[in-house]
Amino acid sequence: MRVIDSIKVDRTDSCGERSPLFIIIKAIEKIKECGEAVEILMNDYDWYVSLKYILQIRGLDYKVEDKGKQDNFMKVQVIKDC
Numbered sequence: 001m002r003v004i005d006s007i008k009v010d011r012t013d014s015c016g017e018r019s020p021l022f023i024i025i026k027a028i029e030k031i032k033e034c035g036e037a038v039e040i041l042m043n044d045y046d047w048y049v050s051l052k053y054i055l056q057i058r059g060l061d062y063k064v065e066d067k068g069k070q071d072n073f074m075k076v077q078v079i080k081d082c
Contacts, residue, residue, distance in 0.1 A: 001036070001077075003036075003037050003039050003077070004030055005027050005030055006040075006041075007023060007027050008042075008073065009024065009047065010043055010073075011043055011044040020042070021047060021051065024051055027040070028078050031062070031078070031080045032080075035080070036079070036080055039067075039075065039076075041071075041073040042073060043074065048074060048076065051078075061081045062078050062080055062081055063078070064076050064079075
């Protein structure tokens with residue numbers, strides 16, 4: 001698997017025009033081929049649950065793999081499921 005992008009979304013920096021979920025979805029849209037992944041660091045469990053739900057209701061063929069923690073952030077990878 002090849003990580004094509006890595007992003008970090010922090011709940012303390014989540015104000016402004018763009019929502020963290022929008023940032024996450026835009027990063028995932030960069031995935032074009034099997035074996036590509038986006039690595040996401042987030043510190044809000046609601047974003048994790050929302051991400052999984054959005055992928056499910058959109059019918060997108062991606063899977064979310066938990067990769068533990070890094071500096072008090074949840075680390076996940078979103079991978080195109082082929």
